[in-house]
Amino acid sequence: MTFDPAIITAHLPALGMALLTTVWLWLVGLVASVILGLAIAVARLYGGLTISLTLGSFVQMIRGTPYLIQLFLLYFGGPAIGLTLEPFTAGILSLSVFGGCYMSEVFRTGLRAVPQGHIEAAECVGLTRLQTLRRIILPEMLVLVLPPATNIAVGLIKETAVLSIISVPELTAVVNEIGSETYAFVETLTALSLCYWGLVELCSRAGQAAERRLATFRFAA
């Protein structure tokens, strides 16, 4: 076995771009997941039986099937119903829906864990329902859900690698291409693993730091 770092340094610009693409895919997917997750969670808790059941079964369906199948269904199955998407769009869309469903479950548990007394207190001082949601329930919930939400965020980083299968030019796809051009699998795969490992460690450290920061706001539940 030989290890030639020159192969990595020669492709450094391409690798950097691919890494940026992965981070960008992840960030857009994460923001969309959080927004979608919040919307689903709030709608399921306050939206009545029909909405709750419909959204509930949709979430169960997404959580009960592999991401790859969802991606294939959207990307290859979509054109049959007139939904033709670019790989990039299909990737972001599927990532957001997938992440959003997992986020919604976390948010739902978080919303339920907000102490009833706090909500009653908000009503007592005359806050409207919307004000209570925005100023009491959501902030308290966000502190509660930070650890599991960080886990999902970390999971999404790794899920972006799957997009290489429909040839989105992200890290895994680009590195794979370099690998099959140069036959330098040892070097390329090592670099690839280290990139993801670094990203994941960075994200979970950031989550832990945020948890410590917010720990001062933690309330007796």
Place this chain on the structure above:
Amino acid sequence: MTWKLFFLLVQAAGSTALISLAAIAIGVCVGVVVCAGALARNRLLNGLSRLYISFFRGVPLLVQLMLFYYLLPALGVEVSSLSAALLALSLCTAAYQAENLRGGFLAVPRSLIEAADMVGMTAAQRFRRIEAPIAVRLMLPSMMNEAIAILHASALISVVGVIEVTRMAQNLSSSTFRPLPIYAAAGLLYLIMTGVLAGAGLLAERRLRVRLS
């Protein structure tokens, strides 16, 4: 979508189930070893186990698959696609199971361990009668979640050419040009398998439940 195609998918689902179950079983066994290392006082063992957990949880399974599939032959070890897939799935899930196990053992109430020491149990007795039974009950839900995650992750091994549901669906959709119903059917099969696993988990939880009062 004819019955014949669906039957092919169901057959492939059998492979998915078998591979997933094998990975779950091997993963728990390796996970026990890694967890023991992570709880050990020995610095070297501890560091190695933590490195293992961090690595396998930090790298996407797809990349791990490529590592085993391309890297092992480059190092002179010939592996079939099935064994590379099984290796990647098992070693990956082992890292998660090790964390689950660690969480379970750390959550055993300190007072119970002290009580066991007080009545004169040896370390082995304490482990067998107090720590292990409580820890297993505590971590059962997260272990079942991980089992379901591995079932879903097994879809990725289609990439190295192992014939399971996803791969079969790919093959069928490229030969029939009707991806929508075929992937939907594959999704349904995964949904059913997920349901069976989740149900088994709930059943086990109910069986193992003890009244503490």
